[in-house]
Amino acid sequence: TQLLEQSPQFLSIQEGENLTVYCNSSSVFSSLQWYRQEPGEGPVLLVTVVTGGEVKKLKRLTFQFGDARKDSSLHITAAQPGDTGLYLCAGGSDMRFGAGTRLTVKP
């Protein structure tokens, strides 16, 4: 079983600040996915990273896949209250999830 550890588990910041959340594993993944989930809803796919060292940008969100394909990070620039939610990484053929980072952005 490939385990994913996410950090931090909770993050509360002010609007306009930058933040980075991490997804780490001791295993190599062929790909990793990042999702955002709002209360009472299913997770929504944000991005899939496939190539070691890959960087993908989605507006103010920047996703990076580690060179060794064991870790990934999500950086949010100038966070907004609308970014509030549970951020999850997932990977492996059986699509297991990390514990998630619960982000709160205060206006």
Add this chain to the structure above:
Amino acid sequence: GAVVSQHPSRVICKSGTSVKIECRSLDFQATTMFWYRQFPKQSLMLMATSNEGSKATYEQGVEKDKFLINHASLTLSTLTVTSAHPEDSSFYICSARTPFTGVEIYEQYFGPGTRLTVT
């Protein structure tokens, strides 16, 4: 992105009864679907992997006789919670995996979830 639907979105049932939850991939064929359970303020816990035309693979600790999974077609998987008890109350989420394209590895799209309350 691809669309996955779940039905019902909310269900309340009495202890001892059975409840069926449907998961459909609306615009792609999914040979593999996954069922997750999520408790408040926690991440998703994988319950089982459902492959079209074959038996589901259950995670350790998940009772296969209690959580019956049927993946009868490439667009439909069902989860039946049998003889439900209050401790089965939870948020159940399904996902469908896109076919392997050879370029991007699998992607997975989630349904909106089903809130089950057992009284």
